[in-house]
């Protein structure tokens with residue numbers, strides 16, 4: 001059984017725990033968003049890959065939701081004492097070790113996919129982690145700042161600055177995925193999609209996690225041509241995101257913050273979109289996506305076993321596959 005999951009950070013990681021729990025013998029490939037990646041203090045940081053790697057490797061801080069267990073912040077505090085910007089990004093000491101190894105390998109010329117493999121030698125996530133691309137792609141946010149009586153000034157900041165520093169409070173005009181036109185899917189991504197028995201969209205941020213993966217040239221066409229069924233899981237329950245601030249991103253691209261809005265955004269494969277199936281929460285029962293199999297199940301990811309039992313098994317049923 002081969003399962004491919006398109007994933008962002010936290011929502012992706014939790015969902016992957018459920019997929020792994022559902023069938024321990026399945027060959028699971030996670031295609032992970034890398035457009036949130038950022039270079040700070042000379043370190044290349046891959047937030048979504050790290051969230052997935054730490055979570056599946058059992059090294060994540062469950063309560064905080066991101067970063068390492070038992071983290072300390074000595075380096076961050078020392079940098080702040082020097083006034084070394086940026087001070088708003090949470091760089092833990094243990095986390096920094098990951099970024100040092102990654103940056104050193106990238107500087108030596110290894111592609112990100114090979115670096116991720118090497119990091120996973122330690123973490124053994126039980127899932128093949130593939131960056132969506134080895135090329136540099138970064139989401140920037142074009143801000144529209146109202147000047148008093150003097151129109152609007154536009155400037156772009158890195159997505160992490162908008163998200164982490166400003167908590168998405170500054171008015172965004174649009175997102176730009178810098179470099180995406182020239183990006184190629186990382187080695188193995190298109191092959192995994194073509195060979196899959198089931199393809200899943202994790203309940204990740206539709207705009208800055210899933211859409212960026214879909215935006216890498218070749219991936220959307222690969223999904224459209226895949227023989228496996230494609231089933232998405234809604235990150236929106238009852239008109240609000242479960243964890244995080246996806247409600248800040250959807251309106252920027254003109255999508256309603258609802259399970260049906262996100263479903264329509266991905267579209268049904270039968271009508272030129274991507275989805276054969278769409279899982280929504282029970283509170284959103286009655287959601288319609290014409291041409292797709294829409295099913296309502298509990299979508300709160302409390303623990304991997306529950307996620308496996310309620311969400312993954314239902315997605316697999318839509319996909320027409322069973323456990324090995």
Ligand code: GDP
Pocket residue numbers: 007008009010011012013014048051202203204205206208209233234235236237240241242243244245246299300301302
């Ligand atoms: P990020 O990269 O760390 O922001 O994480 P993702 O893009 O993978 O996922 C963020 C999304 O996960 C948010 O929009 C949440 O709505 C969604 N999410 C988080 N926890 C849950 C959950 O328990 N159930 C569902 N359905 N969605 C969730």
Ligand code: CA
Pocket residue numbers: 008009033036047048208209
């Ligand atoms: Ca992310």
